[in-house]
Amino acid sequence: MGTIAPPVSNELILTESRTMRTQTIERTEALDKVKALSMLPDDLHVTTEMAAAYYEVDTQAIHSLVRRNRDELMQNGMQTIQGAELRTYKAETGGQGDHLFNGVRSLRLFTRRALLNVGQLLSESDVARRIRHYLLNAEQVVRQEVQPRQVNRPRGMTVSDFRVTFFGDVAPRQLDRHLYDRGYLIDQRKSRINARGELRDGYKHRHPTAMGSRWLQLPEGRYVDANGHERGGAVVRPDRVHELVDRLIAEGLQHNATISRAPSRLALTSSEVVEGHVIEFRRGA
Incomplete structure (x- = not known):
């Protein structure tokens, strides 16, 4: 029976190391393990306000984090929709999300990966710290079980x-x-x-x-x-x-013209007995 890895204390390594964030970004199950997560009606995205509520910070903290880490968050699925794309998105949700984004001209959406990425980066949230502890403990278990x-x-x-x-x-x-x-x-x-x-x-x-x-x-x-x-x-x-x-x-x-010299049955296409001698017919001959 394997031993359980001790808790990893230096969770700030994730806020400092993009390599570590990349290695753990697939573990989106951490979101539901740490705290119940509410999604938009498409069950794929959350808004800025929902991300702030999940991490128990104000929306300005999310806006600031996005400004500093926009490229990385976009690589993990964050996007901003507006105009026709926003109207289409509202229509596809059947109006179920109108109370969340009614009257807005643009809408920033986070996928689960992007929301997890926020937790990897957000230093002033207790929920984010618990997310990072979960990710690093899970990574430590994997490293113990799968050594080079x-x-x-x-x-x-x-x-x-x-x-x-x-x-x-x-x-x-x-x-x-x-x-x-x-x-x-x-x-x-x-x-x-x-x-x-x-x-x-x-x-x-x-x-x-x-x-x-x-x-x-x-x-x-x-x-x-x-x-x-x-x-x-x-x-x-x-x-x-x-x-x-x-x-x-x-x-x-x-195939090679010299394939008949290969030391195997491969080169042999057929054989016939002619006047008591076995004649072999080979590919490439």
Whole structure:
């Protein structure tokens, strides 16, 4: 049985470190764990006034926090609507929220992530402090349970070596695109924004898909970081190399002319006995 992590006392690390805020921003369950949360009728957003009521501060504290951290809050779902967009939003709520924003010309909305982001940043709220304690305790438990470790798996051929060996005339990008489009590998190119606001590949980029895992796997010596993310691309399963080659040839990829020299049954297309001798007919011969 695992031990419960002791409380984390320095909750202000979240107000100071955007990296830590990014690492814990998905834990929106903290909002309901710490205090009952009322949402707008769409059950997706709260207003500035509702955010202030949740954190038990005046609205000016929320306005000030937004001015200082607008970009980060917008990345986490905060938005301001007005004009036709505001009229459409009112219509979509069926008038149920009129008492909350009747007569306003613009409306600032916070998603759950954005509201949690407010709690990560708001220093003068007891509710926000409890939110930060929850987030850091949860993060500490995860770090104790998921330590960086090496994952041992059977060795496999890298996709690059596989291409050179069997499909050398196929450009690397062409093979990658084929593996993405046909559903062998997960394509998460430039799908994640890091703590510095830079575009990065997603954590599962080039992982095998559920279908692709028949022929591809995560490699031996693959590392799992402290947040549980396995890093690096897939390799071809050592017991399925030739099966995958056959499949890709059937899908139209041009194989090497020298594939007949591969030390396997792959190169063998058919055989016949001619005058007592076995004649083998091979691909690329």
